[in-house]
Amino acid sequence: MKSPSQPRDRGIPDATVARLPLYLRALHGMAEKAIATVSSEDLAVAAGVNSAKLRKDLSHLGSYGTRGVGYDVEYLVYQISRELGLTQDWAVAIVGVGNLGRALANYGGFVSRGFRVAALIDADPEVVGDDIAGLNVEHIDELEAVIKRRGVSIVVLATPAAAAQEVCDRVVAVGVTSILNFAPVVLSVPDGVDVRKVDLSIELQILAFHEQRKAGGPLMAVDSQ
């Protein structure tokens, strides 16, 4: 016999990792509705994916389901949270407190997932000193000091494009290895540093491409979230 429900091999596919937060969100919704167990089919529908894919994704974490029954909602929430590292507290700094930075600072979705906005930093003296979302905005000169003092491990860049690379270099220099970049530039970072980017205008451009196809051509290419 083989040992039951091991944490499994260290090597979860990227595509799977990207979907785990989706499952987690769906599961939270179910937990709120006091649903105790859920089948892969139902959870798949709630998350908007194929059920076979969902089962394969979950199987990468371990064997947490019961055949003939489904998955225990509470337990699965815990397992996914643990795998994603959400059982620990993550201190996040937001650099660039413009419209976007402000929106991010107030975004509830962070806090509810174990992310704590621990610092707001900007270069504009007009903004420095303001209180936003209960935090005092600090000056960019304090960048390194603040990151160290607050134990920040993830930095969100919401600066103008022109400033992003310099700020990036500085945070990397003090040991930050996870960056979420909203500035429309390709950041260059050393190996070992993770950068994820969100470009709002790219999403619109992709939509425009498909929209144009619908209007013009005889064939319609359609999505799936």
Add this chain to the structure above:
Amino acid sequence: MKSPSQPRDRGIPDATVARLPLYLRALHGMAEKAIATVSSEDLAVAAGVNSAKLRKDLSHLGSYGTRGVGYDVEYLVYQISRELGLTQDWAVAIVGVGNLGRALANYGGFVSRGFRVAALIDADPEVVGDDIAGLNVEHIDELEAVIKRRGVSIVVLATPAAAAQEVCDRVVAVGVTSILNFAPVVLSVPDGVDVRKVDLSIELQILAFHEQRKAGGPLMAVDSQ
């Protein structure tokens, strides 16, 4: 002989479409620096991709390069813009004028790519009537009327999660088939409607996963933008 530089077959891979905006951004930067032609290698570096991939992507649009020379920057900007549908004017409505909606309304990246924010819509009477980014915020009751009147073809949802599906249904009902969704819910839409979603907290969760791996495990999985 075969006819030179045709628009090529109607069937550009999704992965390619998703990268075209990236190339476009890099090319715009080069055009500003008055660079007339660029090799696939240089453009690939600027866009942060492999040069073979870039060439294959561009080959899907047609044969717009010159062997031994490279690509004409201006011409390529035009071809990509045309393919993405950016040569036409797109009227965008933003529904939900909270922090995020406000940030989006003020985001310069839209306007510079042929997207025009044509309407801001909210349900909160406190906000309705305000002027934001030079636009008057209109009431959600006017949703259908505004969309028709302004010729809106793309809707950005920046509402609370609870309101997203209802607003989605209403805009779909008046013929909108392209939606950019920032609300953390899985929207259900009929076939033929394109939904793209941006979930800020998902990106952070993916970062947290990798960050945790770095700290704990013996193997380091690293990114690539």
Add this chain to the structure above:
DNA sequence: CTGACTTTGTGCGTCGGTTCACAAAAGGAT
């Protein structure tokens, strides 16, 4: 005109991800 050099466009092997479909496992009923 010829030959050396540069850079594109793509054929092809490879890899990761998706989906189908089914055997194995669990629960419940009789």
Add this chain to the structure above:
DNA sequence: ATCCTTTTGTGAACCGACGCACAAAGTCAG
């Protein structure tokens, strides 16, 4: 205890994407 139903976990086929590596196509010097 045995059978029937439900649902998981996964083997295997398929599909698209990636990147190497090279022939084809063009430039430029002499």
